[in-house]
Amino acid sequence: MTAFVLVSGSHTGGWIWREVTARLRESGSEVYPATLTGMGDRRHLAGPDTDLETHIEDLVRLIDHVDAPEVVIVGHCYGIHPVLGAADRRPDRIARIVHLDAGLPQDGDAALELVPDQAVRDRLRQSAEPAGDDWRIPAPSRDAWQRWGSVAGVSADALARLDRLAAPQPSGTLTQPLRLSGAVSELPMTGVLCTGNGSSIALVETMVGFGEPRFQALTDPRVSLFELDTGHWPMLSCPDELAEVLLGAAAGKGHRVAATVSEQPAHLRPFLMEVPERRRERVGRVDLHLPDADQPRPAVVFVHGGPVPPGTRPTPRDWPTFVGYGRYVASLGAVGVTVDHRLHSLGDYGRAAEDVAEAVELVRADPRVDGQRVALWYFSGGGLLSADWLAAPPPWLRCVAATYPVLAPLPNWGLADTRFRPAAAVSAAGQLPIVLTRVGLERAEIAVTVEEFLTAAKDCDANIEVVDVPLGHHGFETIDHTEQARHAVDHAVRSVLGHLRS
Known part of the structure; x- marks a missing residue:
């Protein structure tokens, strides 16, 4: 039996996976939607010292209590940082890592530093500097979610739920660098690319052709790719399709890019x-x-x-x-x-x-x-x-x-x-x-x-x-x-x- 551990991005929690969790359980899978310290209904547990290490330890403890022989761990957006950290410490328990519309952070990367735009990064960094009790980064307002990822396909009711249940993000989770031993790089990986948010298989293959070092790992035959024609929140916009993709990823299915890199770019x-x-x-x-x-x-x-x-x-x-x-x-x-x-x-x-x-x-x-x-x-x-x-x-x-x-x-x-x-x-x-x-x-x-x-x-x-x-x-x-x-x-x-x- 496969167990899915689902880890969402900033300001959210396990609640965001409700529909996906139901679909996966209907397929016979075990599902563990994680709520990290300070998020969702655990927001009261956060403090000034809550950081990325806290979230990694949350996931390590969760993995240790999963009995299923195969664990597929899914990281959405910021969630890929604690996912990689936890998988690096428990590589023998992880069957596959799924990057759900998420980047490819490396050892030493802080989530905040991977925000593309300098102006946005500076604003977040300023918010992330503790000042007395102000050690939390506020959740985006309802009209501002679009700035952090396309909300294409998300219904008005789902967007209202996102806005209502969002929690402030402990700043240390975004500023503490990710530390990896290298064990995680040996694990099978799947990327789920949301085309409505600007990602695509074609774009990945272009970067592979450029010789971008971070993308060379994607030529490994154990790496697969899927596309979803939606925005940054597929668990809200198309939960059925996302569940099917996750089941396909667990089975090792998906597009491979290795065959394309042997040709002239x-x-x-x-x-x-x-x-x-x-x-x-x-x-x-x-x-x-x-x-x-x-x-x-x-x-x-x-x-x-x-x-x-x-x-x-x-x-x-x-x-x-x-x-x-x-x-x-x-x-x-x-x-x-x-x-x-x-x-x-x-x-x-x-x-x-x-x-x-x-x-x-x-x-x-x-x-x-x-x-x-x-x-x-x-x-x-x-x-x-x-x-x-x-x-x-x-x-x-x-x-x-x-x-x-x-x-x-x-x-x-x-x-x-x-x-x-x-x-x-x-x-x-x-x-x-x-x-x-x-x-x-x-x-x-x-x-x-x-x-x-x-x-x-x-x-x-x-x-x-x-x-x-x-x-x-x-x-x-x-x-x-x-x-x-x-x-x-x-x-x-x-x-x-x-x-x-x-």
């Missing part, structure tokens, strides 16, 4: 068009692909997406997609510019924006560039960086382009309060031409942001042209070598150059 495959080499000059983090010209020419600055781990080689400006675009623009008489900006994590958008602005100034100052005719072209997660330019377009900016862009922060990115919201900025763009390449097979979590942007653009009568690739995937330039895809690239490039020359 998608971003390093050849560009979809044969483009002749052009003269290329490298200045710092900027490459200029130069046309044959005796006078200054307009420039197109290509801004890659991300986050891209800092150790990734080759860097984006040497990826076939960006080399291909840079060469193609140069072959048509403009300067193609590629930039390695430092968007290495979700907290780096401010630094990446500075890198792009510096690159633009460097390019505009080059005597071979007509500094009054520049276009900025954004890709994927780099799409958020377009917000500053849309909000206050300078006169020399003749066009903004975006290809399979992310145009609003995804729910689990922790960027809700930042300036990087193109859908909000577009209302200030006036008649600045915008060329948007949209792929029909886009990841659902990204497609939602594109539609949000297009709705906002329509409402303000923005000057926008949409180039559709109905059968195109995210990153189609190295994946979909079709006539339709080649035509879309050619159309978008010529449209952008047309705005530079008009």
Whole structure:
């Protein structure tokens, strides 16, 4: 018999698993929904010294009292921290660890430090600094739960229950580093990714292809992945589906990513068009692909997406997609510019924006560039960086382009309060031409942001042209070598150059 130990995230308790617990017990499983010290109906047991170690010990004691030979322990959000700590101390009792819309914390990581957005992290850290009796972090208000994870699919009644039963979080649980011996890394693992909260198998496979160290463990054949088409709270939004996924995880089912990493990563495959080499000059983090010209020419600055781990080689400006675009623009008489900006994590958008602005100034100052005719072209997660330019377009900016862009922060990115919201900025763009390449097979979590942007653009009568690739995937330039895809690239490039020359 399998026993499930269910551990929820911040501010919640065992009560949140009510429906999932019932479904799992109907299947014949033992189920132990954990309520950690200070949470749920145990909130009165917390004190200033309640920390992550307290929660780990809660789970170790619970595991020791489970008689079933196989224990599957499930950690949701913050809950994965005490789950990993407890599994590391009782590895012989754990059959599988399930990361339920949770990260991959490592030894030495504190939960607070893994919050992506610096501003949010600073606010939480300030709240987490004990001041007399103020050693608790208040639960979010009812309208603020969305900022900490998508509530897509959660009914009004369930959201009201979440709000009513939420407890303040003892600050030490978020600030104390997780300590692991390494035993936990030998255990089978399953990731359950909630697409409505910005996670997906495709995104995981992309990070594996980048060589991100934390994601390399996911290539182990003992690791499986599932997707749920819902937000961050599947135990509230789709308990039946979650119960089925947990039973599948316990049986070792799920998607494996190991088969994909032996192939050449998608971003390093050849560009979809044969483009002749052009003269290329490298200045710092900027490459200029130069046309044959005796006078200054307009420039197109290509801004890659991300986050891209800092150790990734080759860097984006040497990826076939960006080399291909840079060469193609140069072959048509403009300067193609590629930039390695430092968007290495979700907290780096401010630094990446500075890198792009510096690159633009460097390019505009080059005597071979007509500094009054520049276009900025954004890709994927780099799409958020377009917000500053849309909000206050300078006169020399003749066009903004975006290809399979992310145009609003995804729910689990922790960027809700930042300036990087193109859908909000577009209302200030006036008649600045915008060329948007949209792929029909886009990841659902990204497609939602594109539609949000297009709705906002329509409402303000923005000057926008949409180039559709109905059968195109995210990153189609190295994946979909079709006539339709080649035509879309050619159309978008010529449209952008047309705005530079008009």
